[in-house]
Amino acid sequence: xxINALFTDEGLRNFTATVRDQxxxxxxxxxxxxxxxxxxxxxxxxxxxxxxxxxxRAWKVARQLKAMQKASGEAASKAEALYATYVNExxxxxxRRATAEAKRLERKNGRQAAVGAAVAGSLNKTVxxxxxxxxxxxxxxxxxxPAEFVAPESPFEQWPMAAGGERPTSTINDYFAKGxxx
Numbered sequence: 001x002x003i004n005a006l007f008t009d010e011g012l013r014n015f016t017a018t019v020r021d022q023x024x025x026x027x028x029x030x031x032x033x034x035x036x037x038x039x040x041x042x043x044x045x046x047x048x049x050x051x052x053x054x055x056x057r058a059w060k061v062a063r064q065l066k067a068m069q070k071a072s073g074e075a076a077s078k079a080e081a082l083y084a085t086y087v088n089e090x091x092x093x094x095x096r097r098a099t100a101e102a103k104r105l106e107r108k109n110g111r112q113a114a115v116g117a118a119v120a121g122s123l124n125k126t127v128x129x130x131x132x133x134x135x136x137x138x139x140x141x142x143x144x145x146p147a148e149f150v151a152p153e154s155p156f157e158q159w160p161m162a163a164g165g166e167r168p169t170s171t172i173n174d175y176f177a178k179g180x181x182x
Contacts, residue, residue, distance in 0.1 A: 012086055020079040027072035034065035 005011035041058035 009087070009091055012083055016079045016083040020076045023072045023076035023079065027069045027076065030065050030069035030072060034062045034069060037065060038062035 001015075002011075006015060038058045038061070041061060042054050045054060046057075
C-alpha cells in the first residue's frame with residue numbers, strides 16, 4: 001500500500017471502503033457463528049446439567065461472539081467516520097476558511113461604511129446648525145456668543161465678556177438678589 005495515496009481523496013476513499021467492507025463481512029460472520037454456536041450448545045448436554053444449564057452456557061459463549069459482531073460493526077462505522085472527518089477537516093478546510101474570510105471582510109467593510117455614513121451625517125447636521133441662525137425659544141438658557149476680543153489697550157479688557165453680561169462678574173453676590181428670603 002502506498003502511504004502517499006492515503007493522503008488523497010480517492011486513496012483514502014478506497015482504503016476506508018475496503019476496511020468498511022471487511023468489517024461488515026466479519027460482523028456478518030460473527031453473527032452467523034454466534035447463532036450456530038448457541039443452537040449447538042443448547043442441544044448438547046454435559047453430564048450434571050440442570051434444566052437451564054445448557055441455555056445459560058450457550059448464552060455465555062454466544063455473548064462473546066455477539067460482542068465481536070458489535071465491535072466489527074462499530075469498526076465499519078468508524079471507517080466511514082474516518083473518511084468524513086478527513087474530508088471535513090483536511091480537504092474542505094481551505095474553502096471554508098476562504099469563505100469565512102470573505103464574510104469577515106464584508107462585515108468589516110459594512111461596519112466601516114456605516115460608521116462613515118454616521119460621521120458624515122453628524123458633520124452635516126453640525127455644519128447646518130452652525131450656519132443657520134436660530135431664534136431663541138422663550139424659557140431656554142441663551143447660547144454662548146462667540147468670543148469677542150477687545151483691543152489690548154487696557155489689560156482688564158483683553159478677555160471676552162461673560163455670555164449675556166455687559167461687564168465681568170466680580171463676586172458671586174451679583175448672581176443672587178440681595179435681601180430676598182431673609
